[in-house]
Each structure stands twice: as C-alpha cells, then as structure tokens.
Amino acid sequence: QKEVEQNSGPLSVPEGAIASLNCTYSDRGSQSFFWYRQYSGKSPELIMFIYSNGDKEDGRFTAQLNKASQYVSLLIRDSQPSDSATYLCAVNIAGAAGNKLTFGGGTRVLVKP
Amino acid sequence: DTGVSQNPRHKITKRGQNVTFRCDPISEHNRLYWYRQTLGQGPEFLTYFQNEAQLEKSRLLSDRFSAERPKGSFSTLEIQRTEQGDSAMYLCASSLGVSDGYTFGSGTRLTVV
Numbered sequence: 001q002k003e004v005e006q007n008s009g010p011l012s013v014p015e016g017a018i019a020s021l022n023c024t025y026s027d028r029g030s031q032s033f034f035w036y037r038q039y040s041g042k043s044p045e046l047i048m049f050i051y052s053n054g055d056k057e058d059g060r061f062t063a064q065l066n067k068a069s070q071y072v073s074l075l076i077r078d079s080q081p082s083d084s085a086t087y088l089c090a091v092n093i094a095g096a097a098g099n100k101l102t103f104g105g106g107t108r109v110l111v112k113p
Numbered sequence: 114d115t116g117v118s119q120n121p122r123h124k125i126t127k128r129g130q131n132v133t134f135r136c137d138p139i140s141e142h143n144r145l146y147w148y149r150q151t152l153g154q155g156p157e158f159l160t161y162f163q164n165e166a167q168l169e170k171s172r173l174l175s176d177r178f179s180a181e182r183p184k185g186s187f188s189t190l191e192i193q194r195t196e197q198g199d200s201a202m203y204l205c206a207s208s209l210g211v212s213d214g215y216t217f218g219s220g221t222r223l224t225v226v
Contacts, residue, residue, distance in 0.1 A: 008153070034214045043204055043217040044156065051212065088155050092212070100146070100169060101215065103155035 003027060004091050006104035013111050019076040021107045023089030026070070032092035033065055033072045034101065037085045044088055048074065079111045115139060117218035119205050125224045126195055133191045134221045138207030145188050146215060147180055148204040156204055162188060195225045 005024045013019045023033075032051055036044035050056045050063040050072065062075040072091075076083055086108045090101040118137040126132050138145045143164050148156035159178065160170045164185035177195075182188040192199055202222050206215035 004155075006155075032212050036214075043202075043220045044215075045217070046214040049214050090214075100158055100161055102158065103148075105153070105155045 002104070003093075003102045004089055004104035006087075006089050006107045008105055009108040009110075011107055011109045013076075013079045013109065015079060015081060015111055015113050017079055019079050019083065019109055019111070021074045021076075021087050021089075021109070022071060023073065023091075023104055024071045025089075025091045025102075027091070027093045028067075028070065030067075030070075030091045030093050033063070034090040034092075035061075035063060035072075035074045036088040036090060036103075038088055038106065039085045076109070079109075081111050081113055084109060084111045117205055117207050117216050119203075119218035119221050121221055122219060123222050123224075125226060128197060128225055129194055131191060131193045132195055132223065133189055134203055134205075134223075136188045136190070136205030136218060137186075138188070138205070139209075139216055142207035142209050142216070143185065144208045145182055146206045146208075147188070147190050148206065150202045150204055150220075151200075159190070159203075192223075195223075197225045199223060200225045 003026050035048045038044040048063045050065045056063045060077045064073045086106040088106045089104040120135045145162045147159040150156045160180045162182040177193045180190045202220045204220045205218045
C-alpha cells in the first residue's frame with residue numbers, strides 16, 4: 001500500500017463547476033497536510049495546508065481533513081481553465097526527520113471551457 | 114530574487130558520466146530537500162539537510178548519489194556513473210519550520226543518453 005494515494009485522473013470539469021480531489025494516507029500519525037499545484041513542465045507550488053480536522057478555505061480553494069478516516073480533500077470552486085494542472089497531496093508524518101513530506105502521485109485536472 | 118534557485122535547468126549527459134547539480138535555497142531557510150520526479154509520478158524523496166547536516170537519505174538512493182551542503186548554505190547533488198534510469202527532474206526545496214510547506218526550485222531536468 002502506498003503511503004499517500006490519489007486518483008491519477010484525469011478529472012474533467014466544466015468551467016465554473018466544482019472540482020473535488022481526494023487523497024488518502026496510511027500513517028495515522030500524520031500531522032500536516034499540503035496541496036501543491038504543478039503545471040506541466042513546472043515545479044510544484046504550494047496552494048494550501050491544513051493541520052486540524054475540518055475545513056479550511058482560501059479563496060476558491062477549500063481543504064478538508066478527516067484524520068479518523070485518514071483522508072484529505074481539495075475543492076476548487078468556480079473552476080477556471082487556468083486551474084488545469086496536476087494537484088499533488090503531500091503528508092508530513094509525525095516524527096519524520098525534519099518535516100519530510102511524502103507525496104502522492106497527483107491528480108490531473110482538466111477544466112474545459 | 115528570494116526564491117529557490119537551481120542550476121542548470123537542463124542537463125544532457127552520456128551514460129557513465131558524472132553530473133552535479135546545485136541548489137541555492139531561500140536564505141533564511143535552514144531545511145533543504147532533494148526530490149526526484151519522473152513523468153506522471155509524484156516527487157520522490159532523496160535526501161534532507163538541516164543546516165549542514167545530512168539527516169536522512171532515502172533507501173532508494175544508491176551509492177552513486179551523494180549530496181552535500183557545506184556551511185549550511187547551497188547544496189550540491191552529484192550522480193556518478195549515470196544510467197538511463199537516472200533521467201528525471203531533480204527538485205530542490207527549502208523550508209523554515211517543521212510544519213511549513215516547501216518552496217520548490219524550478220528543477221534540473223536530467224536526460225541520460
């Protein structure tokens with residue numbers, strides 16, 4: 001079992017709709033959760049982080065964390081063509097040396113005009 | 114420029130040659146990480162420095178790979194006797210605190226022919 005799992009997609013979303021991305025992780029000791037966006041040929045850029053159970057909103061993005069079920073999700077509201085990218089979930093496992101992040105394989109999102 | 118800088122951006126080398134990549138982190142960040150990413154996959158952890166100390170190295174990393182961070186500033190990643198399987202994007206990232214997300218550099222794309 002992979003430590004961090006994501007559906008590879010592609011997730012096809014009409015412009016203006018909500019994109020919903022899911023991520024599951026295996027280690028119950030995980031403490032910090034991050035979502036990165038990666039455009040083709042570019043490096044990942046941090047878009048959100050969440051530490052506590054519940055929802056966290058930042059503009060059009062909402063991260064949701066459920067530690068009991070070991071999943072974290074990302075919602076993108078009012079999706080735009082510029083949101084077309086691969087979204088990487090990353091998890092920091094408690095006790096891992098120096099905040100080492102373990103990444104999922106990413107979910108490719110395609111927003112169609 | 115206060116971002117993470119990586120050089121070179123691209124490197125093409127013949128199998129069996131040695132290559133060295135450089136990473137200059139954000140100046141106040143004491144944590145520096147190297148990851149490798151192949152097409153369609155998430156970043157894979159290689160090694161981590163806190164200041165000048167190399168605190169963790171992936172078991173997946175063969176002895177052909179070595180990294181240094183002299184004086185806790187820039188870092189270098191060397192691959193000796195390159196193989197075609199080493200072809201990938203090599204990403205450097207830095208962070209300030211244990212719970213902070215990473216800031217990635219633009220990466221070095223290695224092609225071994």
